[in-house]
Amino acid sequence: MNFSFTDEQLALRDMVRRFAEKELKPCYTQWDREKKYPRHLNKRMGELGLIGMAVPVEKGGMGASHVSEGIACEEASRGDCALTMSTFAVGHLDAAILSQGNERLRKEFLEPFLAGDLVPAFAITEPGSGTDAVAMKASAVKKGASYILNGEKAGITAMMDADFAVVFAKTDPAAGARGVSCFVVPTNYPGVTRQSYEDMGVRSVGRGSIFMDDVEIPQDYLVGKEGTGFIMGMQGFDVSRILLALEAIAPAMVSLEETIEYTKQRQAFGRPIATFEGVAFPIIEHVSLLEAVRLLCYKGLWLRDQGQSSTAVAGMVKWMAPRFATNAIRDCLVLHGHPGYTNEFPLEQRLRDVLSIEIADGTSQVSKLVVLRELFGRDYLPYNYRNK
Ligand SMILES: Cc1cc2nc3c(=O)[nH]c(=O)nc-3n(C[C@H](O)[C@H](O)[C@H](O)COP(=O)(O)OP(=O)(O)OC[C@H]3O[C@@H](n4cnc5c(N)ncnc54)[C@H](O)[C@@H]3O)c2cc1C
Numbered sequence: 001m002n003f004s005f006t007d008e009q010l011a012l013r014d015m016v017r018r019f020a021e022k023e024l025k026p027c028y029t030q031w032d033r034e035k036k037y038p039r040h041l042n043k044r045m046g047e048l049g050l051i052g053m054a055v056p057v058e059k060g061g062m063g064a065s066h067v068s069e070g071i072a073c074e075e076a077s078r079g080d081c082a083l084t085m086s087t088f089a090v091g092h093l094d095a096a097i098l099s100q101g102n103e104r105l106r107k108e109f110l111e112p113f114l115a116g117d118l119v120p121a122f123a124i125t126e127p128g129s130g131t132d133a134v135a136m137k138a139s140a141v142k143k144g145a146s147y148i149l150n151g152e153k154a155g156i157t158a159m160m161d162a163d164f165a166v167v168f169a170k171t172d173p174a175a176g177a178r179g180v181s182c183f184v185v186p187t188n189y190p191g192v193t194r195q196s197y198e199d200m201g202v203r204s205v206g207r208g209s210i211f212m213d214d215v216e217i218p219q220d221y222l223v224g225k226e227g228t229g230f231i232m233g234m235q236g237f238d239v240s241r242i243l244l245a246l247e248a249i250a251p252a253m254v255s256l257e258e259t260i261e262y263t264k265q266r267q268a269f270g271r272p273i274a275t276f277e278g279v280a281f282p283i284i285e286h287v288s289l290l291e292a293v294r295l296l297c298y299k300g301l302w303l304r305d306q307g308q309s310s311t312a313v314a315g316m317v318k319w320m321a322p323r324f325a326t327n328a329i330r331d332c333l334v335l336h337g338h339p340g341y342t343n344e345f346p347l348e349q350r351l352r353d354v355l356s357i358e359i360a361d362g363t364s365q366v367s368k369l370v371v372l373r374e375l376f377g378r379d380y381l382p383y384n385y386r387n388k
């Protein structure tokens with residue numbers, strides 16, 4: 001057993017940490033207040049090779065391991081855990097899908113997206129179906145050399161800034177999960193309209209709905225084969241959920257580091273408040289829990305790199321990380337006293353941003369159902385996709 005990163009991974013960690021300190025952290029609160037997606041930073045991440053890092057070299061990617069992808073995601077999230085929901089979590093899902101696409105998809109979408117020139121969206125949720133994604137209503141009907149798409153996708157990260165969306169739609173409504181296919185829909189096509197949301201967090205990246213009204217796309221924009229979309233999406237979640245967990249842990253760890261410094265400086269009753277066990281012990285408890293989950297994240301990514309399943313670990317960290325991180329940031333805010341409650345500190349924003357990770361990419365409950373399926377077996381699920 002070896003807990004250390006390779007020299008190459010340590011160099012990557014230092015490079016991304018410097019980038020996050022210098023270019024992400026200083027404007028983290030500004031983008032939130034302005035509700036502005038910082039496209040130039042998406043471009044910078046593309047230039048640094050941080051988008052879709054695990055895409056194989058022959059497909060135009062870096063061919064990095066998932067552990068390396070996790071290191072970059074964690075370090076970038078120390079600076080801006082909102083932007084990384086787009087560049088790393090959505091970025092991973094779309095990169096994993098597009099790298100299974102044809103040459104045309106590679107040239108028109110995958111390459112410019114990896115370069116940071118296109119902002120991606122991943123659209124599976126609908127107004128009437130989120131956790132039960134197979135119940136989606138969006139349809140795609142073949143017409144000559146085109147597909148005609150209809151339906152609405154809801155709650156989509158970065159939808160208002162996205163240049164394209166990877167969209168899941170039914171090509172065979174009677175076939176359940178096996179009737180779901182995956183398409184690339186450019187957001188400037190006729191028949192596409194969008195609507196933004198007023199969210200409590202992740203406000204720089206934002207969310208929105210996409211409405212597809214007889215949107216005609218070339219048949220080449222089908223990814224893979226008809227009926228394979230759902231499986232492709234689920235395979236991506238086995239990594240993106242771990243990246244999201246790291247996106248929750250990183251800002252919580254930064255908050256705890258800042259709180260340790262603050263409590264060493266702040267005096268009460270003639271001594272630093274850090275010397276009160278009531279102050280120090282919660283910090284220690286949060287660091288202990290988060291460090292344990294962080295190691296489990298890297299174990300999951302390592303399993304995936306070894307060609308083994310990371311499904312159970314992804315389910316475990318996806319419910320634990322945002323819950324523990326939210327609790328940690330909340331205590332950090334309180335330990336800063338009344339100034340902690342102002343937006344002079346980024347704590348309130350981190351709390352709002354990290355809470356979203358309890359829902360995005362599947363809620364804590366569905367994450368536990370994923371673990372249940374792995375531990376107990378499919379027959380003990382409260383539902384059964386095979387019968388749909
Ligand atoms: C910040 C953010 C970003 C998002 N980004 C995207 C995106 O980019 N693309 C996208 O497609 N979607 C996105 N979503 C949507 C997200 O994936 C869904 O909100 C999520 O899957 C839950 O679906 P739902 O909201 O329809 O809740 P529902 O499925 O209606 O569930 C409501 C509640 O019931 C619980 N529940 C449902 N079924 C069960 C069960 N069997 N057992 C126990 N509890 C259950 C759920 O956990 C939840 O608490 C995002 C959401 C958020 C908040």
